[in-house]
Amino acid sequence: MKRWLLLVIFICAFMPSVSLSDETIPVGLFSSGSLAGWEPKQFEGETTYRIEVLDNHQVLIAHSENAASGLFKETTINLKDYPYLNWRWRIDRKLPEHDEQQKAGDDYVARIYVIRSGGLLFWRTKALNYVWSSRAEKGKTWPNAFAPDNNRMISIRSSQDNTHQWYSEKRNIYNDFKDWLGEEIVEIHAIAIMTDTDNTGGEATAYYGDIYFSKE
Template identity: 25%
Template sequence: MLAAALLCGCSAIGPTHPVPPGTPVAQTPWATAGARYGSEWAHFKLPGKRGVDFRYVRNEGRDAVAATSVSAASMLRKPVRIEAHDLGSVRFSWKVPELIAQADLALRDLADSPVRIVLAFEGDRSRFSMRDAMTAELAYTLTGETMPYATLMYVWCNVRPPGTVIRSPRTDRIRKLVVESGSANLNRWLDYERDIRADYMQAFGEPPGALVGIAIMTDSDNTRTRTRAWYGPARLVPSAAFVPSAH
């Protein structure tokens, strides 16, 4: 459980499940948008956890991925590679019908969320604290994957106001930035564009390294509840100085 919680920010935990051509999820722009930045989206499951049901739907005229979690935790992830000087913004949208009443993103045993946008970054791992170095070593032993230097999550919190940074109770290398709070905007589509560099600086107090992964994650395993949400396509927008390739 420790490794699963630590690495939920875009490091593969357990087997990778690519989205096969012709399946419902593969029909959505999720599978093809931003091909400049890496491979396609894939479902990543956590060992010992029930997987979330992700599927392509149309919701209020939008292409979306519907996520349904029944005491489950997993993610759709896309590996990318964007150097720090090329970082721009991330555009995403979500629709949440109901919050998880018992959830608290700051508490180890209640840290569930109907929606998360997850970004993983490289960095100078020699700066890890002893605790985080030991955590990274344990995670690698258990999963065979290198823990990201830093993971930034955009989250919807039950009570904390937008702009709040929540540090993971399990590792200082995962920080959650609240972009939506409370119940006022439930059951409606919400659209965001976030400055990746500025948000990373706010969360971690230092410039970001290269972006190496983006994911969506829905989980209700800690609270043992049922939750659902819809995600619009998550798109990475290059900085003004970055000139996309012709491919």
């Protein structure tokens, strides 16, 4: 629960809005070599994040060794206008299979949070966690081991997917929140990235391409 509270406090500190383009809203323009607006947050040890060139493109590289820290960006997105989150990612190695529904196994080689802030009512903050699972099949969902009422885990990739291969993802965030909470969530207030191995004591390297919201 400590990790979740630290995240909530960090997100609620400030929630700036962004200017909108016609079709997309950029969140992480790593291909331009920029980490503008992204802030580190350390939970246990330090996952390193840096921009490097891979496959002739600048990407964000995350390396974790028995550590959990993330990058967070506060940004307000209207999900009725821009419901789709788009991103690319790949991993170099898989974590050993572990029970991700238990606190001792709550580690992911790659993870993207989409966060709706509860403001001062921090217990109302909700987050969708899109993860590269070491155990769960693609499409499986479950409550987070540390904050089950506040976090929903969704397996986007699994141990059956290839390492050293890029995958492009698109999720309808508006629909995912409605499926989970049974209510309409119009705005989200932050995006976070985390590659973490602190609970299992492992090591992982993940790569993240550009992240953006789109109308379609």
